[in-house]
Amino acid sequence: MVEGIEKQKTGFKFGKHRLTVTGVIKNWVFHGRTYRLLTVRTHDNLNYVSLRLYNQTGRFIKQLLVEPEIAQFIFQGFYTEWPDTLNKAVEVFGKEKQIDMAEEECAELIVSIKHLKRNRCGEEAVIEECVDVELMIEQMQNIFKDKLGLWGNIKAEKMERLAKLVEAGGDIRLKEVNDG
Numbered sequence: 803m804v805e806g807i808e809k810q811k812t813g814f815k816f817g818k819h820r821l822t823v824t825g826v827i828k829n830w831v832f833h834g835r836t837y838r839l840l841t842v843r844t845h846d847n848l849n850y851v852s853l854r855l856y857n858q859t860g861r862f863i864k865q866l867l868v869e870p871e872i873a874q875f876i877f878q879g880f881y882t883e884w885p886d887t888l889n890k891a892v893e894v895f896g897k898e899k900q901i902d903m904a905e906e907e908c909a910e911l912i913v914s915i916k917h918l919k920r921n922r923c924g925e926e927a928v929i930e931e932c933v934d935v936e937l938m939i940e941q942m943q944n945i946f947k948d949k950l951g952l953w954g955n956i957k958a959e960k961m962e963r964l965a966k967l968v969e970a971g972g973d974i975r976l977k978e979v980n981d982g
């Protein structure tokens with residue numbers, strides 16, 4: 803149990819722990835900023851839930867560490883046993899197998915969209931395949947947890963470009979302007 807808590811330049815921090823990311827719960831992008839809810843472990847094996855804020859360029863700004871016992875109340879609906887189950891799935895089945903599964907679920911989603919277009923299935927079947935892919939993406943975030951900064955940067959870049967295209971009313975020529 804960590805007793806001390808002190809206010810620091812970057813926000814609240816429990817003591818001076820080195821943190822390892824053990825899982826990804828959820829990412830939210832708002833106005834280009836990314837809020838990321840993660841599970842982390844200190845070097846002396848204490849588990850926390852971390853809410854991290856990254857700016858538009860994917861730069862880490864600050865984090866708030868919350869004890870798991872409290873996180874379940876604050877992040878109701880997001881912090882559940884599920885993320886832990888997704889992390890364990892990677893541990894139990896192995897990275898290679900889960901990457902294969904991600905490939906398979908993406909293929910199933912493609913097929914369901916094709917079926918929907920030809921009225922061979924309903925929207926519920928597509929939603930089901932979307933959820934399968936969503937769960938695989940969350941496992942991929944776990945597999946690539948050492949590169950989550952890169953993940954966030956690429957997402958911020960793509961969101962920025964999409965926002966520009968949307969603003970331009972989908973005018974594809976904007977792409978050429980940006981590239982040129």
Ligand SMILES: [Mg+2]
Pocket residue numbers: 907910911930931934
């Ligand atoms: Mg499926």
